[in-house]
Structures are given as structure tokens and as C-alpha cells.
Amino acid sequence: MALTLMKGSEAIAEAAIRAGARYFFGYPITPQTEIPEYMSARMPEVGGCFLQAESEVAAINMIYGAAGTGARAITSSSSPGISLKQEGISYCAGAQLPCVILNVMRGGPGLGNIQASQGDYMQGVKGGGNGDYHLLTYAPASVQEAIDIMMFAFDKAEQYRVPVLFLADGIIAQMMEPVEMPEMVDFKIDPEKKPWACTGWKPGDDPAKRGVINSIYIDTESLTEHNEVLQTVYKEIVANEQKWEYYNTEGAEFIITAFGTVARIAKSAIDELKKEGVKVGLVRPISVWPFPYDAVREAVMADSVKAVLDVELNEGQMLQDVKLAINGAKPIDFFGHYGSQMPTVDEVKAKIISMKEGK
Amino acid sequence: MKKIYILIGNYGSGKSELALNFAFQAAETGRTELIDLDMVNTYFRLTERGKMVRQKEIRLVSPNFACSGIETLSLPAEVASAFALDWDTVVFDVGGDAVGSTALGRYHSDFAALEPGQLEVLNVVNIRRPLSGTVEKIIRLQEEMQVHSRLQITGMINNTNLATMTGPDDLRDGYEILKEVSDRTGIPVAYTTGRQELLDQFLSEGHDPKYIGKPMAIDIYMKRDWESYIHSLS
The missing domain is CATH 3.40.50.920 (Rossmann fold)
Structure with missing residues (x-):
């Protein structure tokens, strides 16, 4: 087994790339700034896109856009930044967009401090944003476990069409541990597997194949139907995805x-x-x-x-x-x-x- | 004659740990100054061990606001004491990667004024770190750090380790990779460092002394808080 000595932030970022993430949008905040730092160097090497957004709000909406094309997109932040992203997270959940969101939790409320915390449990699992939605949420306890979860996080996100949230305390991102890094996954956007994705419909193409990414349902019945679809998915997740x-x-x-x-x-x-x-x-x-x-x-x-x-x-x-x-x-x-x-x-x-x- | 050691290298390669060990060993016989020149991160720096350093009667110079919770580091004027005062040994612990070694550029003329043999610029290498895992990566980083620091690296340190899980393979694998780096760049391996028992075992294996340099047993001072309270990996 080839072990390398990695800081949690680096390991999480590298694992995301190996799991097929090719779009990273984020804004720096301690104690997770090493994640965007690592992504900024690594994404160009794999033909991906690193973009430091003008704010956390912008970053999560870029995720909405990238995930809407069927690409594997990821954003990271720490507690106050994740609070800013809540509107976009709710939109991603409403539009059934698979994506991965990393919250490296720090002390709060408000700006709090940069030390480790687990104070965003409620925000992560009981809502955060508006509406009846859930995020498939994992809490890794080691750098290796964070890597291992990342390697299936996008698969789960796509299987259920839900955002996946990592709730990692600051220690996980900051500590160095020997880890085994898995091989790179060969991920390509497959329009057959993601008929909902916006992959380049042109006038004259089959109208039924036109992807529309949306979380607004104006009339009463259609919103109810949409929520029933979401709740059915959540029930499946509850039945199949508990880990302990x-x-x-x-x-x-x-x-x-x-x-x-x-x-x-x-x-x-x-x-x-x-x-x-x-x-x-x-x-x-x-x-x-x-x-x-x-x-x-x-x-x-x-x-x-x-x-x-x-x-x-x-x-x-x-x-x-x-x-x-x-x-x-x-x-x-x-x-x-x-x-x-x-x-x-x-x-x-x-x-x-x-x-x-x-x- | 005043001797100055500069420790540069990949982020997380063990520079601060070695800087403390170099300084503590030097302080046994002479007047020693230790300079924390990490201008990249506000945390995980040797100034966190400041009390221990001062107890050994080593003069410690830290960036303004280091370890204060304020995330704005600036170079203190006090760094000039490394050149102006009469030390036996000065050790510079520099921030990681090329970005970290940039801080040295400002002292270019001071370093250039030193006599030959006074200055050792040492690249600390841990091949278990992902950005130092191959010959090519080490050479590329070494070249970048030389440009940014405006200094020539005079030697490499094989400090290959897996923190608490370090085993006998680590120094050996580091030796093999640095041997090739040394042959290709002409930069010698100046030191091989590790905990006493692992170093002894490595030395007993009969490797070419040319690629070992000076063996130096180290103690571990930069333990993280969490090593004392979290359950180890099994």
C-alpha cells in the first residue's frame, strides 16, 4: 500500500479530482483555504476549471450552472461562507442537481473564530435553506475516511440527484495523516444517463430532449408533484444510505x-x-x-x-x-x-x- | 565564524521540526538565533514552540502578529539582527514551496555579502508528500524555490517520513529518489534526518554515504495537539 502524508484539505481536494470533479468554484476562508489553493494548482493539470468567485453566493450559483450540464462540480467553504450559500443550496436541491458541498466547520455563531467546531450540524441536516429538502450529509472522522467518502459522493449525488454535503470539523481539514489515494476515475458526462442535463440542445433537435434546470413551479399542482418526487427520493435515501x-x-x-x-x-x-x-x-x-x-x-x-x-x-x-x-x-x-x-x-x-x- | 542555515522546501516537509532541531543542537555550544520566516500561514509555525526556544536561550525572531490570531503577517525589522549581530549559528525556517521562499529574496544582498562556507541553503524533502513524490516534482520545485529566493540550494535533506506512522522504508525510498535528483542536478544530499532508531536502522543498511550526507537524529517537537487526544488510525 503506497501511503502519502497529506493534509486533510489537500487530500479532500485531490480525492474530488480523482472522483471526476472538474469544476471548482469557491471563495477563501480559514480553516479550508488550502482546498481552493490546492484546486487552483491542480485543476489546470487535469483540464478542469478553478474559479475564485467574487463571493460564496456567486460560487454556489456557479455550481448550480456547472452541475446543470451534468459535470461534476464542487465547492468548499467554512461555516459563515456556507451560511451565505444556503439560498443556492436550496436551489440546487430544488432543481435536483447532483453536486458536492464541503463545509469545514469553524467556531460560531457569526464570524466566531477559525478553530474547529461542529456547530453547523443543525444547519446541515435540519434545513439551512428554505423548503422541504435534505442533503445527503457525511461527517468524516479521518483524512482517509474523507477521501473514501469523496470517492462515492458524486456517484450518490447522481444516483439520487441530490447535493451531497460534507460536515467536517476544522481538524479534519488541517491535520496531516498518512493516506492511500485511490486511482483517478474516468468520468465523462453521459447524456444518456443524465437526460435532464443541459448538454447542448439546438433548434431542430428533439424538443423532449431539451434539458431545463429549474426550481420554480408556479401552479399549485406542479409544485406539489415536484415535492412528492423529492420526498420519494429522500425516503429511498433514508432506506439505503445510512452509514455508521x-x-x-x-x-x-x-x-x-x-x-x-x-x-x-x-x-x-x-x-x-x-x-x-x-x-x-x-x-x-x-x-x-x-x-x-x-x-x-x-x-x-x-x-x-x-x-x-x-x-x-x-x-x-x-x-x-x-x-x-x-x-x-x-x-x-x-x-x-x-x-x-x-x-x-x-x-x-x-x-x-x-x-x-x-x- | 557565523554559520547560517536556511531551511526551505515543500509545504509540510518538516522544515520547522528540523529548524528546531538545528537550533537546539547549535545552542548547546554557541550563541544561536532562530528566525521564523514563514510568511504564508498564520498557524503551524515554530513560533508556537516559542517558549521552549527561549528557554534554551535561543533568540527567536517571529513575523509581526504571528500566533496572535491576526491573519496579517509582516516581516519584522529584527531579521536584520541575523546579519548585524555576532551569532555562532542562525537558522532560518522559511514558508513552504516557492511562495514561501519568496520572503528570502528581500535579504539577497545580506546573503551575498557572506563569506564562502558561511551559508547553507537546504531543501528539506519528504517524498511522502504528494508534491515531492517524484524526481521530476522535486527538481521542478527546487528550481522554482531558487528563483523565488534568489539563492542557490547548497544541499538537500532527506527527511522522508509518515509522521506517527514512519517506518524503515521511508528513509530508504527517500534515499533512492534523492540519489537520482542529486545525480541530475549536482546538488548533494547534505543530511539524512529521522528519529534515532529509524536513522540507525537506515545507516546499518550499507547505502552509499555520498547520498546520505551527514546523518542527524532528531527529536519531535512539533507534535500537534490532536496527536494527544484522537484515536490513532488502525
Whole structure:
């Protein structure tokens, strides 16, 4: 296995190119500016287009245009920039445009700071923009996992005609880890597979083959029909695309729920607690929409489990989904910091010990 | 005689780590100044280890506002102390790639005024980094950095590693690639660097000393916070 040492931002950008992305539109913002920086050097090498847009709003609308041709297009930003993109994201969802959006989350609200955060969970999975839509949303916990998800993200986006969102905390983009980079995918726009795409209809061509990219449906019935199509797709995604990881759940006395980098902190705490004789397991949602409710519930409902601890780098946003999954069947507690200050292994351990002692 | 070491190289090749090691070793025997000349990034810079540097009685020069959260770096006038004051050793840690080495150009006349043998311009190479993975990429980057820095690279450092997952293959593969770079460019391999046990193993394998240069065991000071709290890859 040929390993290279890559920074998360570089690795995510390279993986996107290898997955067939040939259009990158974005605007710099810490802690993900290395993504556009890398793209600016790499896109010309593969015959792609890197464009630094005049704003995040412009960038997401360029994605709308590029994705409308059936090309693989990607944009990246960090929390405040993703907030600016929300209108365009809703439009992409409404127009059923496959594309990939990267959110490298930083501390908020507002400008917050440039340190890592998980404070955009709600924005990512519960809406963000207007209307009844969802984004297929993944939360990688390592640089390698971010690469691996990227390698199928465009396939999933195209299969369901939905935007895919990466919710990565700042650590994932900034840290360097040894990774294995997959081979380049040979992607070409296939008008047969994407009959909806605008691939160059000319007067005189079959009118039925004219692509129209649109999210406006003026009359009542057609908007309802359109929304029913979207909801049918979302139901399929919920049925087929839940991803999660179990760690040491067998015989666990406590279950920790966490995503992204925080889940790796939790794993370190779980290993140390195991040495001290405390059995703790982890359920780590990898897809956060669709949220793996059944997987969480199944782990928690085991007889050995006394209680659940949700750990996040926010005030407890995924906590709401964990509560829905458990539906009051077992006690649940929360530990976290607001964005920018990472929870430590010792803090997670101390919280579990205090739960065990019934405090 | 004052000796000046300039560490340039691909982003993430280990320049700051080596700059600390060069400076700490020099400080054992002489008056040492360490200059953080990374004008590219506001974070992941050796000034983050400033307390440790000053404890070893090394004079540290950092860009204005480094590590303050302000994202506007500027060169401090204090860099002139490298040339004006009487040091035994000065180590420059420079930003990554050609863009990083541009900051050196401003000191062209100061470097040009040095006596022969006073200056070592060292290209730190980690072939596990994607933009330094092949002979061609290393040569191209080396040429760009020379143009931007207005300096001739006098030697390369084989610092091939995979961070916490570094193994015995890494220095060996770096050796093979830098051997070819050296033969093609005439630039010697000046140092081979790594943690003591990995370096010892590499040296015991009987490679041509011409392409090893001076072996230098290093300690790791630039550990990232997350290495202490995240679960390692398995």
C-alpha cells in the first residue's frame, strides 16, 4: 500500500479530482483555504476549471450552472461562507442537481473564530435553506475516511440527484495523516444517463430532449408533484444510505454517541476506560442525514447498556437526533464544548465515571 | 565564524521540526538565533514552540502578529539582527514551496555579502508528500524555490517520513529518489534526518554515504495537539 502524508484539505481536494470533479468554484476562508489553493494548482493539470468567485453566493450559483450540464462540480467553504450559500443550496436541491458541498466547520455563531467546531450540524441536516429538502450529509472522522467518502459522493449525488454535503470539523481539514489515494476515475458526462442535463440542445433537435434546470413551479399542482418526487427520493435515501460505525458496543455499560473528530477523542477515552474496567461503546454516525436512528437505538437497547453519553463540539445539536432514536428508553447525558475548544480524553472519561457513580 | 542555515522546501516537509532541531543542537555550544520566516500561514509555525526556544536561550525572531490570531503577517525589522549581530549559528525556517521562499529574496544582498562556507541553503524533502513524490516534482520545485529566493540550494535533506506512522522504508525510498535528483542536478544530499532508531536502522543498511550526507537524529517537537487526544488510525 503506497501511503502519502497529506493534509486533510489537500487530500479532500485531490480525492474530488480523482472522483471526476472538474469544476471548482469557491471563495477563501480559514480553516479550508488550502482546498481552493490546492484546486487552483491542480485543476489546470487535469483540464478542469478553478474559479475564485467574487463571493460564496456567486460560487454556489456557479455550481448550480456547472452541475446543470451534468459535470461534476464542487465547492468548499467554512461555516459563515456556507451560511451565505444556503439560498443556492436550496436551489440546487430544488432543481435536483447532483453536486458536492464541503463545509469545514469553524467556531460560531457569526464570524466566531477559525478553530474547529461542529456547530453547523443543525444547519446541515435540519434545513439551512428554505423548503422541504435534505442533503445527503457525511461527517468524516479521518483524512482517509474523507477521501473514501469523496470517492462515492458524486456517484450518490447522481444516483439520487441530490447535493451531497460534507460536515467536517476544522481538524479534519488541517491535520496531516498518512493516506492511500485511490486511482483517478474516468468520468465523462453521459447524456444518456443524465437526460435532464443541459448538454447542448439546438433548434431542430428533439424538443423532449431539451434539458431545463429549474426550481420554480408556479401552479399549485406542479409544485406539489415536484415535492412528492423529492420526498420519494429522500425516503429511498433514508432506506439505503445510512452509514455508521460501532466500536466496542458488545457488552458495553455505557454508549457514547459522537461524530467526526470528537468520535476519535471518544475512542481514546473508551480505550483508557476499558483498561480501568469500565465497558464503554461508541456509535459514530458517518451519514448524519440520513441519521442512523435504528443503529443508535439497537446499540443502546442492549441489556448491558445503562445510559448514553452524547459528546459534541457544540451545545448538543446531534443530541436531538440521539434522543429521537432512543425515545426516552434509557437515560441520556451530554458533554461538549462550544466550537473551538476540543473536548479532552480526560474530560470524556471523567464524565463517564461520574455517570457510573450516579452523580 | 557565523554559520547560517536556511531551511526551505515543500509545504509540510518538516522544515520547522528540523529548524528546531538545528537550533537546539547549535545552542548547546554557541550563541544561536532562530528566525521564523514563514510568511504564508498564520498557524503551524515554530513560533508556537516559542517558549521552549527561549528557554534554551535561543533568540527567536517571529513575523509581526504571528500566533496572535491576526491573519496579517509582516516581516519584522529584527531579521536584520541575523546579519548585524555576532551569532555562532542562525537558522532560518522559511514558508513552504516557492511562495514561501519568496520572503528570502528581500535579504539577497545580506546573503551575498557572506563569506564562502558561511551559508547553507537546504531543501528539506519528504517524498511522502504528494508534491515531492517524484524526481521530476522535486527538481521542478527546487528550481522554482531558487528563483523565488534568489539563492542557490547548497544541499538537500532527506527527511522522508509518515509522521506517527514512519517506518524503515521511508528513509530508504527517500534515499533512492534523492540519489537520482542529486545525480541530475549536482546538488548533494547534505543530511539524512529521522528519529534515532529509524536513522540507525537506515545507516546499518550499507547505502552509499555520498547520498546520505551527514546523518542527524532528531527529536519531535512539533507534535500537534490532536496527536494527544484522537484515536490513532488502525
